[in-house]
Amino acid sequence: MQNGIYEIIHRINCLTEDIDSQYHQAAVKLGVSDSVLFVLYMVYTNGEKCLLCDIYKSSGISKQTINSAIRKLEKDQIVYLDKTGGKEKVVCLTEQGKLYAKQTAAKVFEAECNVFGGWNEEEMKQYLSLIEKFDVSLREQIQKL
Numbered sequence: 001m002q003n004g005i006y007e008i009i010h011r012i013n014c015l016t017e018d019i020d021s022q023y024h025q026a027a028v029k030l031g032v033s034d035s036v037l038f039v040l041y042m043v044y045t046n047g048e049k050c051l052l053c054d055i056y057k058s059s060g061i062s063k064q065t066i067n068s069a070i071r072k073l074e075k076d077q078i079v080y081l082d083k084t085g086g087k088e089k090v091v092c093l094t095e096q097g098k099l100y101a102k103q104t105a106a107k108v109f110e111a112e113c114n115v116f117g118g119w120n121e122e123e124m125k126q127y128l129s130l131i132e133k134f135d136v137s138l139r140e141q142i143q144k145l
Contacts, residue, residue: 035069040105052089
């Protein structure tokens with residue numbers, strides 16, 4: 001059984017890396033860095049604005065890299081930072097940014113929609129359920145390290 005688990009973990013890790021590679025290829029084809037695409041994707045899919053802390057938490061990318069991506073996008077007048085009532089900052093798309101997001105992040109989102117559009121409801125529920133279960137369990141195991 002132990003060898004079977006090792007093989008399964010190896011296969012899952014290979015598939016996860018391959019999926020990550022697909023997003024990298026999307027960024028290359030769209031002419032942006034992975035971090036810029038991630039920021040644009042988060043802002044676009046969150047209604048054209050997103051809390052900066054949510055971008056940090058969701059990315060797995062260093063804060064420094066995310067900040068560099070945002071500075072580049074600000075310089076290019078794609079996004080701007082807005083402060084909420086507290087210390088939180090919100091990354092917002094400019095009018096030019098909305099167009100740019102449609103040329104970049106929206107295409108990735110559309111590709112994902114096309115993939116899941118080919119699945120039936122049961123397949124989507126099963127995939128989501130298993131990924132959520134893995135996420136929760138792995139989080140618990142990592143906390144024990």
